[in-house]
Amino acid sequence: MASIKEKIASLRDELQEHNYKYYVLDQPSITDYEFDMKLKELQKLEEEHPEFYDPTSPTLRVGGMVTKNFETVAHEHRMYSLENSYSKEDLEDWEKRIQRILGDVPVEFTCELKYDGASISLTYEDGKLVRAVTRGDGFQGDDVTTNIKTIRSVPLQLKGDYPPKFDIRGEIILTLEGFAKMNQERIEAGEDPYMNPRNTASGSLKLQDSALVAQRPLECLLYSIVGNNLGISSQFEMLEKARTWGFKVPTVAKLCKSTEEVMQFADYWDSHRHSMPFETDGVVVKVNSIQQQEELGYTAKSPRWAMAYKFKAEQATTILDKITYQVGRTGAITPVANLEPVLLAGTTVKRASLHNADQIAKLDVREGDTVFVEKGGEIIPKIVGVDFTKRPADSKPTEYITHCPECGTELIRKEGEAQHFCPNDTSCPTQITGRIQHFISRKAMDIEGMGSETVELLFKEGLIANYADLYTLTKEQVVPLERMAEKSAENLVNGVEASKAIPFERVLFALGIRYVGETVAKKLAKAYKNIDALMAASKEELVAVDEIGDRIAESVIAFFSEPTNLEIVNRLKSYGLQFSLSEEQLENQTDKLKGQTFVVSGVFETLSRDELKKLIEDNGGKVASSISSKTSFVVAGDNMGPSKKTKAESLGVPIISEQEFLQKLEA
Template identity: 55%
Template sequence: MMRQKIEQLREQINDHNYRYYVLNDPLIGDYEFDALLRELQELEKAYPEFDDPNSPTHRVGSDATNEFRTVEHRYPMLSLSNTYSLDELHEFDVRIRKEVEPVEYVCELKFDGTAISLTYQDGRLSQSVTRGDGTRGDDVTANVRTIRTVPLRLAGDDYPSFFEIRGEVLMPFRSFERLNREREDIGETPFANPRNAAAGSLKQQSSAETARRELDCTLYALVGDKLPFETHYESLQAARRWGFKVSDQISLCRSIDEIDAFIRHWDKARYDLPFATDGVVIKVNRFADQNRLGYTAKAPRWAVAYKFKAEQARTRLLSVDFQVGRTGAVTPVANLDPVPLAGTTVKRASLHNAEQIALLDIRLGDMVYVEKGGEIIPKITGVDLSERPAGSEPFKFITHCPECGTELVKYEGEARHYCPNPSHCPPQIVGRIVHFISRKAMNIDGLGEETVQLLYDSGLVADIADLYRLKREDLVDLPRLGEKSADNILNSIRKSLNVPFDRVLFAIGIRFVGETTAKTLAAQFKSLDALAAATPEELATAEDIGERIAVSVRDYFLDPANLDILERLKASGLHFEAGESARLSDRLDGKKIVISGTFERHSRDQLKQLIEAHGGKNQGAVSSNTDYLLAGNNIGPAKLTKANKLGVKIIGEADFERIIAGEAVGEKEHDEIPVAEQSSSEKKEEPSENNSKQRTLFG
């Protein structure tokens, strides 16, 4: 009875998910949808025996580290022949008609994302593999399950028992812009275009991070030995019925004139789409005709991709401004003679950094060529040297901060220049305050960027800690504020004292520490004192914490100005420790455990929770102070080798269950553990233990 209830809820949620994300025709609101999802989550928690990897509750992803397995494609993922010429496209049509007449084509938009192949068995998603080299790709199933437009179970009952469907994982412009803002906010280099962002997001080590990236997926080709269709177009309509997101921008064409018209239309209309496209794919429709035409070694003879030419404008570079961000990164921005480009008027364009300016030899007064990278960000791609003004001089990048006058620095391995004066550079100070009050940080309402600037200019706030000293009389007389606004701001500041430790850690603005990294650090170190006392080697034992983040965290706590701010924040009552979770026993008290591989009865998240619930501590890498390596199937060989070298006890899932039940456990035989191929993430040597004593900085 309960299993039936769970299955009904899953079916109901999948249907609402399809209507919202694919059809854009929701039947219920977010509140009702979230209530259904919470009900399912609670039932699955109460009845773990009915867990299903394709349940909609798994769409949120996991914080466990993925170790991507390389697999061979059952059917090779070939590339398409490309052309930028309508004349060549017409020649393609002539070649086809010599062998197939009459011929019918399907014209589709060519999506600018990353290719994916999805395998379905008995109507359920079983595997998702990247293109790779066309013959072998990476298994990214856990990450693809988080994409809302990928059905985990198919609708209807007329689908083949086994088939593959190919498509493109995309990052919509909205998600791309949000992601780049977040990356710039923590000092990361923004992605150049949505295609790179989609590819990077699909290969995140944490599927929870992939879920947060808000990817989309459009499917465009069924593959299988015995598909019950005569045409490609018919197969796409069936795929749409089964719950796949299939593009609406598809047309049946029976002449080259109709193909030309489709291309002309979308060469302009593509700028109104919410995602990036870079051309049109033309495919012969009938499968029998495709089989007759066959393949070359690299591409099908029955299809071709016509690539749009990047729309380019030519205009004059008037001047260059330099913007300083919260992390001190200095970004040069070109001011241009206004010029129409891709449906908008472009007045400014990013120049990225000094190296890019020097590479293009861009000079003031030049006539420059401007394109839209990924159809979003205007960028200068070249210079018309024939119109360079006489006597022009190479551009000189600034040597000192335009805001505070501090000499700029350029860190090893970084392309950008930085102002190393975070405590006294106005835009860095204001930027940190704006970040601190943001919704995902302290969520202080009523304080927008303009109000923060006003508070700073008025001398009322010089850093984030000063927010908690504000009084009603400080605010009521400020421009655009009044008694009601002042009360709302102060109430919101008081409410922020309830924000949990991981969000406080994100809010204080350590460079490279974004929302996900802050959660990882908070879970690993539990308090700001412990985090401040950790060495870079100890920091690097946390999952997904590399050397760059570890050094940045250490440097943050070495700055006396930061320590002063933190002392005042603690005095104001902010949470500097993680809340205690329910303790089930002390059977793992103080034990440090590394998890690797996959398990039959528990997810890695569940195992981590059990370790903490019984008093243990999760580690991301094997070191000399590791007590157990909890090994599942396909364990990484580097972890196993290091555990053997250091004498770390290796246990399996059944052993772990006996330990937390209070039973004695013998040594685990290593040869019983299935070992995976070594992945790049396993090849890195873990840092050695540092036994320095913790120091208390904040209490």
């Protein structure tokens, strides 16, 4: 028996090494036939001896498991999006912002190609792949571990000096050669070809049968590691380490000492990107030092220490048939160009945003024009110009609408704002359904069994006039509706009932207060603890909250000043929705540091930088990224930047140690 166990272990090790050489290093040392024979031998031994099952066995690459529903999993470390730049000036402005925070210290940059695929986060514990989660909304995504295990460039077992636990981020891609081969097979089978590699790769992750995923030539390119106590000091070192552990990390990366060198790298790859085996749409530039990254921190949406430099977007020309107007849930009017279909960056484009009246006037765009269309960041189509040589002789300037296309109310345009608005927020049908659709959305109340079409149907049938009405719906009311069977009606009502457990910060976001997005809702929930305290807050008090400016404060006050909104909130309270932080969230939270602003700088002994920041915020304090006259204290660790020290001293801002801060908290 011992020899069988040893034979299985030996085959597994050998096949994993061949996998690594073939799919990661692109240096095969045996033929495909020899590899397949060894794999079949291992499969036979594993079937005969199930007691030696190992979740990291190479035989699991072939798939076969079926996933009916992909479980939603919270990311232990949030997946942020990147800020985009399109010029050298953008990059230089970014570098200046970095230097303002770090002070006069040398900054190096790591440049990597930006891979155009589907983002993934892989979790490893003790060198074994335990979970693979899609990006989702950055806070949570879908568990697609079974499908990811079929991708041969994803190591199931690491080698070398890897940390005990970490997440590694990357992109699931289809090589251009693999994509072309897939499409050739589809055409030969009489099926329509896929449109582009990115969407096909993304769709592959959600296939229910992992055996089908295993048949697709997917690859995983890794670029970022997150976790605690990783023992890595720079981004460039991180890439090299990940490569030695068995990950497929492209060697196209360069350490640069200035934005001048960054632009040389970007310009080279802008003209050479088509020689790559996969699609790339830009360069990602990161501050190389991990310590400096931690010092720079994050905005609400993206890291301050990274920037995506986008290559010039692909452009196409087509005819603008008609300009129509959409009404958003806040009443904002968006003009839309309806185009003759045109192929652009791998997708067929039929519509493009015209943004607002100023943009239409600036471009002098008219119905019947031949227009130039680009994909902004190669994602969202936009009109960037008009071919005036092809303008029809009978062309007439575009007259922007004066009344709401949905309810006929005269539009308004507030001073300083680019968009026109329909002020009829209580009776405009599209605004009403838009607010309800926002309320039920995944990031808000996440009501299962209900989608946008169902909302439209319930509103049309007079069963709901606002989102509070959802909580009075009965199965008997819903069953007679079109396309609504008994089970569907039951799921809908149960989904509404289950949403009563959604936490306060998401309920606050769901209310649809203008300018109050997910991050702002979290800040307000944390600062005020419950809805009553928030409703009673003055503008001065609101502005004192971290990242809350005049515009947000005025919007919050205006929302709660409206009697209709107050009535709806009171109804929602009576139905049992969460309008205060839970006891668990309130635990260890105090107002000890209320009104005080801290800057955290350096490396600390007892706590990580993130833990320090959390302690400050949990006790009512505010964390700022740079020192100013408004800074109350600088919490300084080892390697604090000399320019920060000088600035703090010149402004008379007290500098305290980690231990002094902890003593201050205890006091």
